[in-house]
Amino acid sequence: MTEQKKYGPAGGVLASGDGGQAVRADGVVDGVRRARRGVGRAGPGRQPQRAPLRKHPVFGSRTRTLLAFVLPSAVLLLLINLYPVAYAFVQSLKDGSLIAPGHFVGLHNYASVLTDPRFWGAARFTLVFTLVGVFGSWLAGLGLALLLRTRVPARGAFKVLLLLPWVVPVVVSATSWNWLVATPQSPIPTLLRHLGFGDVLFLASPLLAQVTVCVFKVWISFPFMMMMMSSALASVDASVYEAAKVDGAGPWQTFRLITMPMISRTTFVSWILMTIFCVNDFPTVYLLTGGGPVGSTRTLVVLAYQTVFQEFQTGTGVAIAFLMTFVLVAISVVLYRQIRKVNIE
Amino acid sequence: MTTDAMSLTRRGFLGVLGAAGLAAGLAACGIGQSKDSKTLKFWNMPDGGPAFEPLDRKITLAYSPASGLPKASYQQIQWASFIQTFATAIVSNTGPAVSGGGGTQAFQFAEQGAIAYADDLLESWKSNGLYDDFLPGLLETMKTPDGYVAVPYNLDIRSVWYNKELLEKAGVEPPTDWQSYLDVAAALKKIGVYGFVASGNANGGDGFQAIVSLMINNGGGIFDEEQRPNLLTQANIEALDFVAENISKGYMDPASISYTTTNTNSQWQSGRFGLGIDVPGLAANVAGATSQQLVVGDPLTSAAGKQGALYFPNNIMMYKDTPSQKGSEDFLTYYYKHMAPLWTQKTGIGLPVLKSIVASKEFRSDPNQVKLIEKWQPICRTWAAPGSNSLFAGAALVDSTPAMSSFGQNVLSGRPAKECLSTLQRSLTDQLHK
Numbered sequence: 001m002t003e004q005k006k007y008g009p010a011g012g013v014l015a016s017g018d019g020g021q022a023v024r025a026d027g028v029v030d031g032v033r034r035a036r037r038g039v040g041r042a043g044p045g046r047q048p049q050r051a052p053l054r055k056h057p058v059f060g061s062r063t064r065t066l067l068a069f070v071l072p073s074a075v076l077l078l079l080i081n082l083y084p085v086a087y088a089f090v091q092s093l094k095d096g097s098l099i100a101p102g103h104f105v106g107l108h109n110y111a112s113v114l115t116d117p118r119f120w121g122a123a124r125f126t127l128v129f130t131l132v133g134v135f136g137s138w139l140a141g142l143g144l145a146l147l148l149r150t151r152v153p154a155r156g157a158f159k160v161l162l163l164l165p166w167v168v169p170v171v172v173s174a175t176s177w178n179w180l181v182a183t184p185q186s187p188i189p190t191l192l193r194h195l196g197f198g199d200v201l202f203l204a205s206p207l208l209a210q211v212t213v214c215v216f217k218v219w220i221s222f223p224f225m226m227m228m229m230s231s232a233l234a235s236v237d238a239s240v241y242e243a244a245k246v247d248g249a250g251p252w253q254t255f256r257l258i259t260m261p262m263i264s265r266t267t268f269v270s271w272i273l274m275t276i277f278c279v280n281d282f283p284t285v286y287l288l289t290g291g292g293p294v295g296s297t298r299t300l301v302v303l304a305y306q307t308v309f310q311e312f313q314t315g316t317g318v319a320i321a322f323l324m325t326f327v328l329v330a331i332s333v334v335l336y337r338q339i340r341k342v343n344i345e
Numbered sequence: 346m347t348t349d350a351m352s353l354t355r356r357g358f359l360g361v362l363g364a365a366g367l368a369a370g371l372a373a374c375g376i377g378q379s380k381d382s383k384t385l386k387f388w389n390m391p392d393g394g395p396a397f398e399p400l401d402r403k404i405t406l407a408y409s410p411a412s413g414l415p416k417a418s419y420q421q422i423q424w425a426s427f428i429q430t431f432a433t434a435i436v437s438n439t440g441p442a443v444s445g446g447g448g449t450q451a452f453q454f455a456e457q458g459a460i461a462y463a464d465d466l467l468e469s470w471k472s473n474g475l476y477d478d479f480l481p482g483l484l485e486t487m488k489t490p491d492g493y494v495a496v497p498y499n500l501d502i503r504s505v506w507y508n509k510e511l512l513e514k515a516g517v518e519p520p521t522d523w524q525s526y527l528d529v530a531a532a533l534k535k536i537g538v539y540g541f542v543a544s545g546n547a548n549g550g551d552g553f554q555a556i557v558s559l560m561i562n563n564g565g566g567i568f569d570e571e572q573r574p575n576l577l578t579q580a581n582i583e584a585l586d587f588v589a590e591n592i593s594k595g596y597m598d599p600a601s602i603s604y605t606t607t608n609t610n611s612q613w614q615s616g617r618f619g620l621g622i623d624v625p626g627l628a629a630n631v632a633g634a635t636s637q638q639l640v641v642g643d644p645l646t647s648a649a650g651k652q653g654a655l656y657f658p659n660n661i662m663m664y665k666d667t668p669s670q671k672g673s674e675d676f677l678t679y680y681y682k683h684m685a686p687l688w689t690q691k692t693g694i695g696l697p698v699l700k701s702i703v704a705s706k707e708f709r710s711d712p713n714q715v716k717l718i719e720k721w722q723p724i725c726r727t728w729a730a731p732g733s734n735s736l737f738a739g740a741a742l743v744d745s746t747p748a749m750s751s752f753g754q755n756v757l758s759g760r761p762a763k764e765c766l767s768t769l770q771r772s773l774t775d776q777l778h779k
Binding site for chain 2: 203290
């Protein structure tokens, strides 16, 4: 095996000055690496054999058949994905309305959007909403996933109940939250008033409305994160934890140095997905506050909707959506690179 | 390889797949479709309560056209995303021949060349009495330099409402001018009731309409004679100062800025709201015993000594894409002659536009509705005020748009009048130039 040479001497996640402990730490690290690649130790397998040289036509009958099978999917993908995107991009270069295609205006719509303070206000809140949505729901989901691994009574029932915020339609959740917080006589403001906090106007104060919308997003998203993290945690080999325990690792060390690296791939994937969910999330904001008060909870997707369907400026609205997409793609690429790094390590 | 008769070869499978794809493509392109030239599509909005749609459908389907003219079909279109529904249908030539819709929809679509003007229809109504049956000033609201874009259908007014039981409890008489309004609100505050109502939510709130109604009340409004935004006027500043005084003196529920109309209705119902500007259907929207206590107030005389309010003449429009223009006009003539039961059977539709319906015994049994027509409608103005009474395509910029929601929220959050008006002026001017 060339593995030790390839990766060098183990840093020893639990290594200390004691040589014996260092050896045990090497064992743990090896266990972690093995678990990441699959628990079984890989055998040498069959030596790859050089295929006999044969002349193949560029498109043999098998290739043509395979291409023919791929073709319908490729055509569908082009029709469903590429055509609307290309058409939307053309729209973003025109000054059309909902029923008129409009005239070509070049990049005027993009310039107009980038100089509009509303766009930057919406971009700022989208950033905050996304950061809180991704990391808030991840922390809550991970915490609950870890909790549900312990011997909690009626664990199955809890899992089902905790999934409800994700399962219940957002329209219903938003109506419920509106009932909970909208008026001074709503249950939560009433409770806070009895506790001596005075009249707390959750949706009327710009700052509190932002907080409420972000908390609402975390509330409807954490079950998804909980499921992702639960499946990731379930895939971690129990023997790694046993080895860490034998090596004297405490709960925090085990979580930080064993659990987190082992679930990092799923974590990055869930961050990417949740980032996309948050940036593109229309109903959460629109149903609860409509982007108000005074535009404080307006996200880019709400701004794009309002621009197209309430101000009837198709080109400008689509330009906002495109700028949003560019940023989203950039973030996704960065996070995908992190996943690749995790794979290589 | 052997195959039996029922098995599918790889090539056959691909052929079937290709044919299915081609069929789907052709269907999407509309090739092979034949437009049913025998049916005239009427799309109407859910303008009333649950009883509205069945009766409206019944009236529509009972239409028996003259020989050679198309029959009518009926489709209800929900208010949610209605403008997308209409726009998509119109550009794909699958839209209605006749429809209800948003108050400024006909003006927008007329500008895009999709509307069939109603001049010939209205001319024909001069001989059958329908033309003269419209309430004064209503037809004028639909008139543009190119013709009448639509026909008024029902009305929505922003008027003063009060809870008579709460006013009695507070020991005050209903207000008649702005000063007495403040006095009544002060008396209501003493018994823990709010006297200035607004639904400020950006999605599902109409607080900005109440504010514009007060601007019109004081002789102001949004557009000048040349249909350009002109907001920084003394009349508008005084109106916003009046709103600000209500807010600063604690007459408005501080959570109003985020209220949807549903929230506001629940506050009326629970007796926390005693006085405010609201919609004609308020008493019907507020369930329980409170609805019996709600009364339409008299028009207020403003600081400038004027009266006025904002109203929305909802309308029915005809489209150029019709199986028969004569058929569209014939159907509308039939519909307007037979639509009275929508009011006399109290389906919850907005206020009537025809004097004959207003005169009916059934309509006059509701004193609130009668007061709205007799005392408020004559002083009402459209979004086009104070410049004109006729609506126009540019008025769509203020017809429940984000700019107006922001304006309403700015005012309700207590920002200075000039700042609120300047922001709206800038926003509307920018949009008009785009």
